[in-house]
Every structure is written in C-alpha cells, then in structure tokens.
Amino acid sequence: MPNTQVKTIEEEMKYSYMDYAMSVIVGRSLPDVRDGLKPVQRRILYSMYEMGLTHDKPFRKCARIVGEVMGKYHPHGEAPIYDALVRMAQPFSLRYTLVEGQGNFGSIDGDSPAAMRYTEARMERLAEEMLEDIDKETVPMMQNFDGSLNEPVFLPGKVPNLLINGSSGIAVGMATNIPPHNISDVVDAIIYYIDHRECSVDDLIPIIKGPDFPTGGILFNYTGLIEAYRTGRGTVRLRGRYELQGKDIIFTEIPYEVNKSELLKKIGELVKDNRINGIQAIKDESNKEGIRIVIRTKKDANTDIVLNQLFEHTQLEISYGIINLALVDNVP
Structure with missing residues (x-):
C-alpha cells in the first residue's frame, strides 16, 4: 500500500510512549x-x-x-x-x-x-x-x-491555590507532592514579595513557617523542610498531636492522609502481638467536632515508652516527601 509506513516496534514505542507521557503529564497528573x-x-x-x-x-x-x-x-x-x-x-x-x-x-x-x-x-x-x-x-x-x-x-x-491546598499526583516518569499551607502565611509572603522584589527563599521562610495540613499534626525535621523550599525536594517527619490526662494519651490530630480506622486496627494488632506494651484500652471518641483517640495505659506503664512505641510502629508518625513540581507554560 502506498501510504503504509514500516517502522520497528522500538521506533514506534519510543515516539508513541513519549506522546503518551506528555499527555499524562500535561493533561492529567500535574x-x-x-x-x-x-x-x-x-x-x-x-x-x-x-x-x-x-x-x-x-x-x-x-x-x-x-x-x-x-x-x-x-x-x-x-x-x-x-x-x-x-x-x-x-x-x-x-x-x-x-x-x-x-x-x-x-x-x-x-x-x-x-x-x-x-x-x-x-x-x-x-x-x-x-x-x-x-x-x-x-x-x-x-x-x-x-x-x-x-x-x-x-x-x-x-x-494562591497551589500553595494553600497543595497537590499530589503521579505522572509518567515524574510525580508531584506539594503540601498545603496556611492562607494567612501565604498572603503575608505575597505582600512581602510585592514590597521586596529582590527577596530570596530564605527571606520568605520565616513568613511561611511550614505546611498546614487539614488533619493537623506536628512537623519534625525542619532541615528537610528548608531543603524542600530551597531545592524543591525534601523529606519531613509528621507526628500526631496528643495530650496527657492522667494515664490516658489523647490524640486530637493525626498525620495527613492516614486512614484513622486502619491506624486503630494496627494499634490493636500490635498490642495483641505484644509489640506495644502498656496499653489497657483504645477508644475512638471522634465526632464531627474533630478527632479524639483515647489510649488508656496500664497503671504501671510508662507513658513516654508507650508513646515511643506508638510513634515507632504505627502511622502516628510518618515520613512525608515533598516534591514541588508544577507546570509552567505546560512544561514541568
């Protein structure tokens, strides 16, 4: 046939897969x-x-x-x-x-x-x-x-939706994971930038102090956060927020994107297998007002040791990788 082009499968895969990759990157994931x-x-x-x-x-x-x-x-x-x-x-x-x-x-x-x-x-x-x-x-x-x-x-x-809500997605050969931030901090940073056009990232870091996740939590490894702001990539540790009431450990915030039901199930399994010791009971008292996970420790238990075990073995502490990648003029 006169209009037929003969190509090797390697050639076709090379160019067609590139077209597919750019379609996913620009049209769906970033x-x-x-x-x-x-x-x-x-x-x-x-x-x-x-x-x-x-x-x-x-x-x-x-x-x-x-x-x-x-x-x-x-x-x-x-x-x-x-x-x-x-x-x-x-x-x-x-x-x-x-x-x-x-x-x-x-x-x-x-x-x-x-x-x-x-x-x-x-x-x-x-x-x-x-x-x-x-x-x-x-x-x-x-x-x-x-x-x-x-x-x-x-x-x-x-x-400034990209900064206040963040974004996450997996494309072809690349991914993005931008954390959300507090809108007041972001607006203050924008005002500062308008007044100081020559400012650097280091000048803005004291204004945007860090991510502001919808489920709260406490951020660790500030060095990783600074690295992410400077280079676009970094890793931080995110831990659930808790308070102590007698022998009760009460978590009122959990790390971002952690399934609360699966978290409680995992804690129960670890207690049953004696990998976490000192816990007497676990209650989920969460409601529409917010999260409230009550972990009652035994009378002779050391709450600090119980907390360390929880952070080590469960998703009450997680590693959160930051990848600040977005499209600028349709180019990642």
Missing part, C-alpha cells in the same frame, strides 16, 4: 502553577460556574455535574471525575475545600462516598473567587476535545 489545578479539577469548577452553582444557590446532584463535565470538557470515565469532585469537598483532604458537598462524601476512616446519584454539591465561596472576572476575557481560552466549545487554559482567581 497542576498548573497559575491556578494550582489539574485539568479535571479546573473543568469541574468551570462547569459548576456555567451551571450557576454558587455558594448561595441550591445544591445540584453530583451525577448532573459529572455528566456536564464529561460531555462538554473531559471525555474520560465518570469515576475519575466524581473522585476529583469528592476530594475537593473533603475537609480532611483539602486544607481549604473548593466544593461544598451535601450527603456522604466519605470519611477519614476510609469510608467510600455515596454514589453520585445520591450526593449533591455546589461551589464554595473560595472557588468563586478563583473564577472571578472569567467572563471579562481575563484568561486565554482553548477549544474543548471536539472543538464545539471553549474552556479556560487556567482560572484567573487571585487565590
């Missing part, structure tokens, strides 16, 4: 530095904006929102779209939620959210700030997948 969003998140918020789902309007079924996103802007499976929508509504996943959910949106215990036909959602006020003035030609637009509609390349919001 956030844009300008709005801190991945394409699916941006398309969800833009679709909700077009549907008029502001914070003061009635909730709308998530199934309707997902259908709008998939049909207009994101021609992929409905499950990843709904997963992204759910995560933006989970206060234990995002430091500052962008979507307000109504119904079962999962829990820190690892419970799955209800099916999209049951749950409802609308935008948070913060998300509206990210979309402000988008109808005034403030950002470039591009055609959607079939050329029938236009969608924003990025959102014009004043909110």
Whole structure:
C-alpha cells in the first residue's frame, strides 16, 4: 500500500510512549502553577460556574455535574471525575475545600462516598473567587476535545491555590507532592514579595513557617523542610498531636492522609502481638467536632515508652516527601 509506513516496534514505542507521557503529564497528573489545578479539577469548577452553582444557590446532584463535565470538557470515565469532585469537598483532604458537598462524601476512616446519584454539591465561596472576572476575557481560552466549545487554559482567581491546598499526583516518569499551607502565611509572603522584589527563599521562610495540613499534626525535621523550599525536594517527619490526662494519651490530630480506622486496627494488632506494651484500652471518641483517640495505659506503664512505641510502629508518625513540581507554560 502506498501510504503504509514500516517502522520497528522500538521506533514506534519510543515516539508513541513519549506522546503518551506528555499527555499524562500535561493533561492529567500535574497542576498548573497559575491556578494550582489539574485539568479535571479546573473543568469541574468551570462547569459548576456555567451551571450557576454558587455558594448561595441550591445544591445540584453530583451525577448532573459529572455528566456536564464529561460531555462538554473531559471525555474520560465518570469515576475519575466524581473522585476529583469528592476530594475537593473533603475537609480532611483539602486544607481549604473548593466544593461544598451535601450527603456522604466519605470519611477519614476510609469510608467510600455515596454514589453520585445520591450526593449533591455546589461551589464554595473560595472557588468563586478563583473564577472571578472569567467572563471579562481575563484568561486565554482553548477549544474543548471536539472543538464545539471553549474552556479556560487556567482560572484567573487571585487565590494562591497551589500553595494553600497543595497537590499530589503521579505522572509518567515524574510525580508531584506539594503540601498545603496556611492562607494567612501565604498572603503575608505575597505582600512581602510585592514590597521586596529582590527577596530570596530564605527571606520568605520565616513568613511561611511550614505546611498546614487539614488533619493537623506536628512537623519534625525542619532541615528537610528548608531543603524542600530551597531545592524543591525534601523529606519531613509528621507526628500526631496528643495530650496527657492522667494515664490516658489523647490524640486530637493525626498525620495527613492516614486512614484513622486502619491506624486503630494496627494499634490493636500490635498490642495483641505484644509489640506495644502498656496499653489497657483504645477508644475512638471522634465526632464531627474533630478527632479524639483515647489510649488508656496500664497503671504501671510508662507513658513516654508507650508513646515511643506508638510513634515507632504505627502511622502516628510518618515520613512525608515533598516534591514541588508544577507546570509552567505546560512544561514541568
């Protein structure tokens, strides 16, 4: 056939896999530095904006929102779209939620959210700030997948979303894991930078003191944090926050992205196997007000030793790797 090109499998894999890799990197897994969003998140918020789902309007079924996103802007499976929508509504996943959910949106215990036909959602006020003035030609637009509609390349919001909410994702050959930060610290740093354009990272470190995780916790290894801010990569230790009441150790915060139910199960197994000694009972008294894990120690137990065992053998202390990687002009 005259139009047939003969290639070796090695040649085809080399170029096709590169195309696939760049598609995943730019189109799915890494956030844009300008709005801190991945394409699916941006398309969800833009679709909700077009549907008029502001914070003061009635909730709308998530199934309707997902259908709008998939049909207009994101021609992929409905499950990843709904997963992204759910995560933006989970206060234990995002430091500052962008979507307000109504119904079962999962829990820190690892419970799955209800099916999209049951749950409802609308935008948070913060998300509206990210979309402000988008109808005034403030950002470039591009055609959607079939050329029938236009969608924003990025959102014009004043909110420094990449820094306050962070991002995580695994692409092809690279990954990102940017921790969230306190919005007040970030705003103070922005003001300082505006007034001192020649400032260095070291000048900003005293202002942005460190990550601010939605589940709290105590940060260790400040050297690793400084390294991450200077070079883009570093590792810190994150430990649950506790208080002592008599012979009770009460944890009120746990490390980020730790499944509380699995954590308690693991502690129980370690106590049963005598790998952790001195614990009499474990109670989960957590509610909508916050986390409260009560670990009652035996009368003759040394609480310091029990704590050291808990931190050593369970996810009450974890290692958190920071990888500050985002897209700048579609380049990682």
